[in-house]
Amino acid sequence: MARSTAQAPPRPMRADARRNYERLLGEARTSFAEHGTDTSLEDIARRAGVGIGTLYRHFPNRHALLNAVFQEALADLLQRSRDLAESASPCRALTEWLRAVITHAGEYQGLSRALMSASNDESSALSECSGPMREAGARLLARAQEAGDVRSDVSIRDLLQLTNAIALAAEQSPDDPRLADRLLMLTLTGLRAPTSASAPQGGCTS
Known part of the structure; x- marks a missing residue:
C-alpha cells in the first residue's frame, strides 16, 4: 500500500510557546522600527526574555522573522x-x-x-x-x-x-x-x- 505524501497540519503551540512567539514578534517589530532590519537577533531574544535558541526554534533565520513580522x-x-x-x-x-x-x-x-x-x-x-x-x-x-x-x-x-x-x-x-x-x-x-x-x-x- 502506497504511503501518503500529504503533510500533517502543524501542531498547535503550547501556551508557553505561543507567549514566547508573540513576545519575540513584538520585540522584533519594535527593534526593526528603531534600529532597522539588521538589528541583532540576540538583542531581540534578550528583550523578549528568552534565549537565542528559543528564537531560532520559532524563526530559523532572519528572513523567517522578517516574514512573520510583515x-x-x-x-x-x-x-x-x-x-x-x-x-x-x-x-x-x-x-x-x-x-x-x-x-x-x-x-x-x-x-x-x-x-x-x-x-x-x-x-x-x-x-x-x-x-x-x-x-x-x-x-x-x-x-x-x-x-x-x-x-x-x-x-x-x-x-x-x-x-x-x-x-x-x-x-x-x-x-x-x-x-x-x-x-x-x-x-x-x-x-x-x-x-x-x-x-x-x-x-x-x-
Missing part, C-alpha cells in the same frame, strides 16, 4: 490591490499600488534591501511575501497593459525590483522626502506604451 503589512497591500482591481483607470490603480509598496518597503530601514535579495531566492522565507505580492501586482499590471498604458514587455518581477530600489534610494536620502515619488514617476514614464492614448504626455503616471 505578514500584517502584506495583508494590507494585498487588500489594497483587490480594492484597486476594478478601478476605471488601470494605470492610476497600478501607480497607487506601487506607491503603497514603496511606502511599505520604506517603513523599516533595511527592508527594501532584504526584499530585493529575496525576490530571486525561492528558498528564502521572505519568498512567502514575494509570491503573493507578485500575483497581486501582476493583475494590476496586466490591466494597465490591456488598456494600452504600459508596455507589454514589462514584468511584475522587474517592476517590484524597481520599486524596492526606489525605496532603498529614498531610505539613503532622508533629507529628500520627495525623492521616492520623483523616481517612481520617472520609472512609470519609461513604462509607457508607445501608442498609449490615455496618457500621451506622461505614460502611466496618474
Whole structure:
C-alpha cells in the first residue's frame, strides 16, 4: 500500500510557546522600527526574555522573522490591490499600488534591501511575501497593459525590483522626502506604451 505524501497540519503551540512567539514578534517589530532590519537577533531574544535558541526554534533565520513580522503589512497591500482591481483607470490603480509598496518597503530601514535579495531566492522565507505580492501586482499590471498604458514587455518581477530600489534610494536620502515619488514617476514614464492614448504626455503616471 502506497504511503501518503500529504503533510500533517502543524501542531498547535503550547501556551508557553505561543507567549514566547508573540513576545519575540513584538520585540522584533519594535527593534526593526528603531534600529532597522539588521538589528541583532540576540538583542531581540534578550528583550523578549528568552534565549537565542528559543528564537531560532520559532524563526530559523532572519528572513523567517522578517516574514512573520510583515505578514500584517502584506495583508494590507494585498487588500489594497483587490480594492484597486476594478478601478476605471488601470494605470492610476497600478501607480497607487506601487506607491503603497514603496511606502511599505520604506517603513523599516533595511527592508527594501532584504526584499530585493529575496525576490530571486525561492528558498528564502521572505519568498512567502514575494509570491503573493507578485500575483497581486501582476493583475494590476496586466490591466494597465490591456488598456494600452504600459508596455507589454514589462514584468511584475522587474517592476517590484524597481520599486524596492526606489525605496532603498529614498531610505539613503532622508533629507529628500520627495525623492521616492520623483523616481517612481520617472520609472512609470519609461513604462509607457508607445501608442498609449490615455496618457500621451506622461505614460502611466496618474
